[in-house]
Amino acid sequence: MKHKSIMLKLLVFVLVLGMAVGCAPAAPAPTETEAEAPAATEAPAAAPTTAPVAEAKPVALNFVVWSYGIETITDNIKNFEAMYPNIKVTLKDYSWLDYHDTMVAAFAAGNAPELLYGSDHWLQEWASAGWLQPIDELCPNVKGYSPELAPYALEGMTYDGKIYGLSYYADTMDFVYNETLLKNAGIEKAPETWDDVYTMSKTLKEGGLAYPIIMAWSQKEGAFPEAWTSMVFSQQEGPNALFDADLKPVFNQEGSAAFEVMEWLRKVYAEELFDPASLITAEIDQVKSMQAGQHAFTIFPQYNMAEVNKPGSGEYAGQFKIALMPGKSHGTVGYVRFYAMTPKAVEEGPEFVDAACKFLDYFGGKTDGSYTIVKRWAVENGLGFAQLPLFQDADVIAAFGKWGDVPTIEANAKLARAKEGLTTWYGAWDTFARAEIHKAILGEETSLEALNNMAAKWEELKAQ
Amino acid sequence: MAVIVAQPVRRKAKLWDKIYPYFSITVPFLVIALFTIYPVLYAVRISFYRYLLTKPKSHPFIGLDNFKEVITSYYFRTSLVNTALFTTAVVIGVTIFGLIVAMLLNSKVRTANALKILILLPWAIPSVVGGLMWKWILNSDFGILSGILYGLGIIHQYIPFLANPILAKLSMVIATIWKEGPLAAIFFLAGLQLIPSELYEAARIDGGGGWRIFRYVTLPLLQPIMLIVVVYETITAVLVFDLIYVLTGGGPGDSTSMISWFAYAEIFKNLNLGHGVALAIIIALITLVLIMVYLRVIKSEEVGS
Numbered sequence: 001m002k003h004k005s006i007m008l009k010l011l012v013f014v015l016v017l018g019m020a021v022g023c024a025p026a027a028p029a030p031t032e033t034e035a036e037a038p039a040a041t042e043a044p045a046a047a048p049t050t051a052p053v054a055e056a057k058p059v060a061l062n063f064v065v066w067s068y069g070i071e072t073i074t075d076n077i078k079n080f081e082a083m084y085p086n087i088k089v090t091l092k093d094y095s096w097l098d099y100h101d102t103m104v105a106a107f108a109a110g111n112a113p114e115l116l117y118g119s120d121h122w123l124q125e126w127a128s129a130g131w132l133q134p135i136d137e138l139c140p141n142v143k144g145y146s147p148e149l150a151p152y153a154l155e156g157m158t159y160d161g162k163i164y165g166l167s168y169y170a171d172t173m174d175f176v177y178n179e180t181l182l183k184n185a186g187i188e189k190a191p192e193t194w195d196d197v198y199t200m201s202k203t204l205k206e207g208g209l210a211y212p213i214i215m216a217w218s219q220k221e222g223a224f225p226e227a228w229t230s231m232v233f234s235q236q237e238g239p240n241a242l243f244d245a246d247l248k249p250v251f252n253q254e255g256s257a258a259f260e261v262m263e264w265l266r267k268v269y270a271e272e273l274f275d276p277a278s279l280i281t282a283e284i285d286q287v288k289s290m291q292a293g294q295h296a297f298t299i300f301p302q303y304n305m306a307e308v309n310k311p312g313s314g315e316y317a318g319q320f321k322i323a324l325m326p327g328k329s330h331g332t333v334g335y336v337r338f339y340a341m342t343p344k345a346v347e348e349g350p351e352f353v354d355a356a357c358k359f360l361d362y363f364g365g366k367t368d369g370s371y372t373i374v375k376r377w378a379v380e381n382g383l384g385f386a387q388l389p390l391f392q393d394a395d396v397i398a399a400f401g402k403w404g405d406v407p408t409i410e411a412n413a414k415l416a417r418a419k420e421g422l423t424t425w426y427g428a429w430d431t432f433a434r435a436e437i438h439k440a441i442l443g444e445e446t447s448l449e450a451l452n453n454m455a456a457k458w459e460e461l462k463a464q
Numbered sequence: 465m466a467v468i469v470a471q472p473v474r475r476k477a478k479l480w481d482k483i484y485p486y487f488s489i490t491v492p493f494l495v496i497a498l499f500t501i502y503p504v505l506y507a508v509r510i511s512f513y514r515y516l517l518t519k520p521k522s523h524p525f526i527g528l529d530n531f532k533e534v535i536t537s538y539y540f541r542t543s544l545v546n547t548a549l550f551t552t553a554v555v556i557g558v559t560i561f562g563l564i565v566a567m568l569l570n571s572k573v574r575t576a577n578a579l580k581i582l583i584l585l586p587w588a589i590p591s592v593v594g595g596l597m598w599k600w601i602l603n604s605d606f607g608i609l610s611g612i613l614y615g616l617g618i619i620h621q622y623i624p625f626l627a628n629p630i631l632a633k634l635s636m637v638i639a640t641i642w643k644e645g646p647l648a649a650i651f652f653l654a655g656l657q658l659i660p661s662e663l664y665e666a667a668r669i670d671g672g673g674g675w676r677i678f679r680y681v682t683l684p685l686l687q688p689i690m691l692i693v694v695v696y697e698t699i700t701a702v703l704v705f706d707l708i709y710v711l712t713g714g715g716p717g718d719s720t721s722m723i724s725w726f727a728y729a730e731i732f733k734n735l736n737l738g739h740g741v742a743l744a745i746i747i748a749l750i751t752l753v754l755i756m757v758y759l760r761v762i763k764s765e766e767v768g769s
């Protein structure tokens with residue numbers, strides 16, 4: 001009887017353990033509702049000009065992206081396939097908010113595609129895990145593009161001295177304000193310091209604007225740490241705002257740029273100048289809130305400017321302006337998202353590598369001497385770019401001029417630098433940091449406690 | 465002649481009778497072994513190794529270090545407290561909600577039959593969909609809850625329910641009660657319908673009022689059902705994941721980070737499979753202990769009565 005009871009308990013344990021183990025690593029269901037921005041339409045085709053390869057062996061490639069501009073991507077793929085009839089590309093997309101975790105699940109399950117989007121804040125993690133393939137040795141044209149790339153973008157695609165991608169787009173985190181709301185409140189010029197933002201927000205609040213400041217700082221929002229870091233960079237004169245040359249945290253001390261930013265955030269939250277919903281807001285909701293005129297100040301990736309200022313998008317279309325990031329140095333974050341290849345292409349054979357290189361070259365490189373696809377994204381969607389020659393392109397200048405002030409955009413690009421501490425553990429640390437920043441803002445911890453916790457986590461991850 | 469033929473047949477039949485039970489359980493056993501026992505044993509094995517996905521070529525044996533590290537981490541304490549609070553609130557809430565709804569459905573209300581079907585709807589909706597519905601209901605810009613409260617003049621500004629640590633916790637509890645309550649109600653309804661009406665009549669003849677009848681007749685006879693509800697809802701609450709994933713992402717701060725979310729974050733955010741699996745095993749042990757405690761409590765009550 002006792003034996004039976006033990007057996008029964010053991011069986012229950014195995015079943016419960018099975019449930020728990022089964023629940024813990026479950027891959028997230030991809031949701032399609034949280035695309036970064038709406039898809040573009042009316043695309044002028046990137047005309048295929050090279051003669052099709054007639055005798056080449058058929059190759060099927062899988063390409064995974066986050067859900068943004070799917071119609072444009074599909075059209076680009078169509079043009080690519082017309083240029084290389086032997087290559088078939090299957091596109092799959094996941095929500096930006098779920099992208100990292102979904103891809104980690106796919107990599108861990110050995111179900112990686114040959115090609116995918118990558119980002120500078122995951123590169124070290126994914127490359128060290130062996131999930132991405134360095135492409136500078138495999139693809140002949142890659143190294144040739146490097147001299148034309150913005151340094152922060154090249155840095156964001158490089159791990160251990162090897163290049164892992166060709167830029168899809170590269171952008172800066174921009175401080176944006178609603179000029180009409182400011183003028184209505186009697187404010188004539190953009191803020192230059194965080195104190196200015198605070199003072200102006202108080203004026204706007206007194207004028208009836210409930211929450212002058214909004215951020216997209218949902219914990220699932222990938223641009224959250226980039227926005228926070230850009231605030232820290234703007235308040236820091238010189239490099240090493242977060243880590244020293246030996247990757248030792250330097251931000252967890254009173255008087256540091258990070259400390260000042262935390263204190264400022266706590267103040268604007270406590271005085272109800274900062275929308276508390278920021279802590280659950282994703283980028284798409286942030287853009288819509290700004291368009292609705294609910295807020296006057298925000299920080300977001302520059303490509304959103306084309307959307308917020310799109311004619312007919314709302315009462316305030318055309319009224320959103322970029323200012324240099326308020327602060328002592330006006331520094332900001334520049335980041336890069338890129339096309340990457342996985343080792344699967346190599347495992348499948350040289351014809352797959354050749355096809356994947358052609359794909360990377362077509363999408364992130366030059367076709368007939370011009371960055372056709374990168375330029376298309378810039379002109380049609382307002383996406384920033386890493387390819388510096390495009391700043392001289394008349395079409396790009398004309399397109400950017402519709403939604404922004406080109407000299408300010410250029411000035412921002414010059415002030416932008418890559419995030420500090422891009423290491424294999426950066427992704428894990430940035431996820432941890434999001435919760436700590438929340439707790440400091442909410443007043444659950446002091447600024448220094450939150451920063452100390454962030455520093456301790458950094459050291460813990462570094463030691464692993 | 466007939467005897468000579470019959471003997472091997474009987475022997476064959478006996479052999480088949482002996483083999484048949486083993487044969488019939490072999491296939492299910494293999495399926496369970498493949499999909500439950502093997503993954504569980506494999507997971508247990510991983511929990512003793514340093515298993516960082518960013519270091520695919522280095523998995524040293526580290527004994528119980530994964531368990532030590534997660535147990536002593538700050539997040540473990542926070543998530544354990546959050547899970548305990550959430551589980552307690554959910555189990556109590558679902559039980560009370562289920563009981564009240566079941567008693568209403570068991571009464572002679574004309575619409576009871578239609579309600580029996582309708583009440584199951586939230587339970588039939590997938591958790592992710594339910595979570596998204598609640599996310600919209602509680603939205604700080606266009607959420608219907610804020611809209612109603614604003615319309616009634618109760619609030620003067622839309623409330624970002626999910627951005628406030630306390631309201632976020634409360635929202636999670638309410639969304640879970642909404643989702644799980646109907647199943648508990650159906651369980652209780654089945655239990656109520658099994659109680660013989662003679663017992664109620666006898667209690668009334670003895671002068672029992674509504675509350676006393678409920679306390680001394682209904683409740684004791686519903687105890688087995690209650691045990692099922694409590695055990696099931698405890699497991700559900702401890703393992704809750706999809707609702708957090710959709711509704712709060714563990715925030716704001718770490719106010720809705722439960723232990724299952726912690727396990728998920730260790731694997732998918734920190735890429736530390738060893739930690740994640742160690743946590744999954746700890747979750748299983750916690751659940752098991754809770755179930756044992758429930759069983760012991762119920763048993764001692766039975767003995768006492």
